[in-house]
Amino acid sequence: MAVASPVVRFLHTADWQIGKPYARVPDPEKRARLKQVRLEAIARLGAVAKAERAAFVLVAGDLFDSIGPTLAEVAQACSAIGAIPLPVLVIPGNHDHGGPGSLWQEPWFLAVQRELAPNLQVLLEREPLLLPEALLLPCPLLRQAEPLDPTAWVRQLDFDRYGALPRLLLAHGSVHGFGGDEGGDGDGENPAVAANRIDLNALPLGELDYIALGDWHGLKQVGPKAWYAGCHEPDRFPRAAGYRSGQGLLVEVQRGQLPQVTPHGTGSVAWQQIRQRFNDDSDLACLEQQLSDCLGARSGSDLLLLELEGSLSLEAAAQLQALLQRLEARLLRLKLRDCTSVAPNELELKQLTERPGDPLVARVAQRLQVLASAAGEEAELARLALRELHGACQGRS
Numbered sequence: 001m002a003v004a005s006p007v008v009r010f011l012h013t014a015d016w017q018i019g020k021p022y023a024r025v026p027d028p029e030k031r032a033r034l035k036q037v038r039l040e041a042i043a044r045l046g047a048v049a050k051a052e053r054a055a056f057v058l059v060a061g062d063l064f065d066s067i068g069p070t071l072a073e074v075a076q077a078c079s080a081i082g083a084i085p086l087p088v089l090v091i092p093g094n095h096d097h098g099g100p101g102s103l104w105q106e107p108w109f110l111a112v113q114r115e116l117a118p119n120l121q122v123l124l125e126r127e128p129l130l131l132p133e134a135l136l137l138p139c140p141l142l143r144q145a146e147p148l149d150p151t152a153w154v155r156q157l158d159f160d161r162y163g164a165l166p167r168l169l170l171a172h173g174s175v176h177g178f179g180g181d182e183g184g185d186g187d188g189e190n191p192a193v194a195a196n197r198i199d200l201n202a203l204p205l206g207e208l209d210y211i212a213l214g215d216w217h218g219l220k221q222v223g224p225k226a227w228y229a230g231c232h233e234p235d236r237f238p239r240a241a242g243y244r245s246g247q248g249l250l251v252e253v254q255r256g257q258l259p260q261v262t263p264h265g266t267g268s269v270a271w272q273q274i275r276q277r278f279n280d281d282s283d284l285a286c287l288e289q290q291l292s293d294c295l296g297a298r299s300g301s302d303l304l305l306l307e308l309e310g311s312l313s314l315e316a317a318a319q320l321q322a323l324l325q326r327l328e329a330r331l332l333r334l335k336l337r338d339c340t341s342v343a344p345n346e347l348e349l350k351q352l353t354e355r356p357g358d359p360l361v362a363r364v365a366q367r368l369q370v371l372a373s374a375a376g377e378e379a380e381l382a383r384l385a386l387r388e389l390h391g392a393c394q395g396r397s
Helices: 028-051 071-082 107-116 152-156 283-295 314-330 346-353 359-372 377-396
Strands: 007-013 057-059 088-090 120-122 135-139 167-172 210-214 220-223 226-228 247-254 260-265 270-278 302-312 333-342
Touching (some): 007 028, 028 057, 028 071, 071 120, 210 247, 270 283, 283 302, 302 314, 314 333
Parallel strands (some): 302 333
């Protein structure tokens, strides 16, 4: 009689990148908040794993953002991991690679791990690991940029030795044919790495039941059995309508069966995106409504990519600047792409150029109007000067 294959449930996560510096966030307090959020999300992963009765947690690379995290970052990460009442199995990725002399082999790291996270197991060898519930095939990165496929060793494995246990491959890198900014953060902070390519088609796919991948920061299925979990806490603006980040994947798998994969949200900070074209000044109210719908009454919980184009009068442009100043205070980061032009309307031009009691201002405004009607950098400066002049005159009137 054939022995039935056991069913295993586990949580697939990746790219925690503890210690990520958020260098493009100018406010140091907001940078610190974003770094803390990444640590707090570990507890949410643990809560999902416990509630769903997972057997263990897999981290598919880049637990840390660099090979040199601070002792405080290591201690805080280990405390959070230690609070998860399950084994947590990790491979190094390109950010925290595991070659000779790496963080993972440092005596101080091993001491902190033993004290705070005895449930953490860092897998530095490309060799099968037999767990009570499954066969795990770890493919750690031993340098930042591996020239050869880190999963190649699996092709030579004698799978007959491992019976009916589900077989799980754990790897970090970009799959062939899946282009784009796989390993980068989309904002220039963590540029993509050209190496670390994984050839899924070269793997003995019939012998594998789930391929747990890390490196791509969004949720993505790249094969019937292969998934990127994405980050546990979002770290970039969405690049497409279907982009998802800030989750872990609950996986249920049995030998010879397709896996059942269920995303569970664990992120807390929202990376928002708004586009607005100003056809006239009334569209400023449309932008304010979009912001209200997007942000509600929240402060300190969102990052916003705001893309603006079109044209505004001097008064509306001043109102926009005041709005942006308020947004800066509320947001963890405002990334602004402002392509709006500023052009005085007829009333504003008349107020500036027809000033019998202030002929100097009138002459300056007339000259700026001529310059602003041209093109190029000088014209843009003239339009800005007109806006400032209008604001100053409004303050005097």
